[in-house]
Amino acid sequence: MRELDLAFIQSAEHRAKLDSAVAEGIPLIDLSPLNQSHGTCNSHALEVLVGQIGDACRDWGFFQVINHGIPTDLLHGIQTSAKKFFDLPLEEKRKVSRDEVNPLGYYDTEHTKNVRDWKEVFDFTVKDPTFNPASHELGYDELQELRNQWPQYPPELREICEEYAGEMEKLSYKLLELIALSLGLPAERFSDYFENDTSFVRLNHYPPCPSPELALGVGRHKDSGALTVLSQDDVGGLEVRRKDGEWTKVKPIPDSYIINVGDIIQVWSNGRYKSIEHRVKANSARERFSIPFFFNPAHHVMVKPMEELIDEQSPAKYREYNWGKFFKTRKLSDFKKLDVENIQIHHFKISN
Numbered sequence: 001m002r003e004l005d006l007a008f009i010q011s012a013e014h015r016a017k018l019d020s021a022v023a024e025g026i027p028l029i030d031l032s033p034l035n036q037s038h039g040t041c042n043s044h045a046l047e048v049l050v051g052q053i054g055d056a057c058r059d060w061g062f063f064q065v066i067n068h069g070i071p072t073d074l075l076h077g078i079q080t081s082a083k084k085f086f087d088l089p090l091e092e093k094r095k096v097s098r099d100e101v102n103p104l105g106y107y108d109t110e111h112t113k114n115v116r117d118w119k120e121v122f123d124f125t126v127k128d129p130t131f132n133p134a135s136h137e138l139g140y141d142e143l144q145e146l147r148n149q150w151p152q153y154p155p156e157l158r159e160i161c162e163e164y165a166g167e168m169e170k171l172s173y174k175l176l177e178l179i180a181l182s183l184g185l186p187a188e189r190f191s192d193y194f195e196n197d198t199s200f201v202r203l204n205h206y207p208p209c210p211s212p213e214l215a216l217g218v219g220r221h222k223d224s225g226a227l228t229v230l231s232q233d234d235v236g237g238l239e240v241r242r243k244d245g246e247w248t249k250v251k252p253i254p255d256s257y258i259i260n261v262g263d264i265i266q267v268w269s270n271g272r273y274k275s276i277e278h279r280v281k282a283n284s285a286r287e288r289f290s291i292p293f294f295f296n297p298a299h300h301v302m303v304k305p306m307e308e309l310i311d312e313q314s315p316a317k318y319r320e321y322n323w324g325k326f327f328k329t330r331k332l333s334d335f336k337k338l339d340v341e342n343i344q345i346h347h348f349k350i351s352n
């Protein structure tokens with residue numbers, strides 16, 4: 001890739017240690033009770049599963065799942081096609097570049113917290129077209145129609161990506177139901193918010209980096225949507241910030257998925273579940289691939305704590321905000337350095 005330009009250099013306190021500990025505690029959850037044919041799911045097994053999901057969301061905000069029902073061939077197929085795409089010459093990839101107008105497609109200059117990430121990405125939405133506000137400014141109601149851009153090569157990429165996105169969405173609905181149940185809410189409590197969703201898949205490629213002690217694959221951040229379902233390859237590099245402030249790595253488990261609670265679930269649960277900071281280390285020896293699916297509601301959804309979870313003892317901790325505007329505002333800092341911190345859910349926090 002490029003020489004290490006100043007834009008990639010993290011300030012000293014945010015640089016990665018080259019040997020962080022493995023986050024032993026991140027729960028591993030077996031989703032096989034969900035895969036039994038409808039009506040045969042044993043209610044005790046489901047109850048146990050809901051308990052595990054609730055504990056993991058409360059204590060970690062992160063967990064890994066196995067027996068999730070995503071066909072292995074499909075996962076391996078999208079991994080192979082992603083590699084073929086990223087192996088293309090830069091000028092070919094740039095034919096499907098994303099920009100400030102269309103945020104979908106190829107991109108290699110993303111900034112997280114105003115520092116450039118050592119990675120290249122390809123983004124596509126599940127719904128094509130997807131609608132989102134045209135401007136982040138309040139009072140400006142026009143919508144923008146976002147369309148996916150597909151490269152010519154590899155020719156099978158589009159079909160595999162579309163199939164994969166459909167599977168990710170199905171798994172995410174199931175996880176969302178388990179999370180709703182774990183909060184004592186009806187299973188489908190959140191489902192309507194995802195009609196005309198703004199969810200997207202990102203293919204990430206982290207090339208070998210000459211200075212992994214100075215740069216990061218992705219700088220520290222929290223995911224702003226509802227839920228993230230991530231596949232990482234066997235290289236490793238994802239790190240999660242524990243409650244004690246230590247960064248610990250998430251061990252790669254073949255064919256598993258890493259699930260994390262996003263900011264929206266933090267707000268919906270009124271802070272019972274936390275969206276946890278994470279980052280990706282750079283690696284001088286090996287390239288790394290990962291595929292996050294960001295499960296996001298429709299642009300018009302007003303995000304606020306669930307009424308069932310607030311009362312006099314636990315009043316609402318957040319003011320409501322519009323998802324589409326929040327999302328659009330977040331995207332501003334992908335393309336340029338901002339002078340101030342970009343929008344965060346703590347800006348909506350109510351101090352009781």
Ligand SMILES: O=C(O)CCC(=O)C(=O)O
Binds near residue numbers: 230237238279
């Ligand atoms: O590549 C990874 O493991 C995680 C990437 C990530 O956190 C993100 O894209 O939001």
Ligand SMILES: [Fe+2]
Binds near residue numbers: 221
């Ligand atoms: Fe993330």
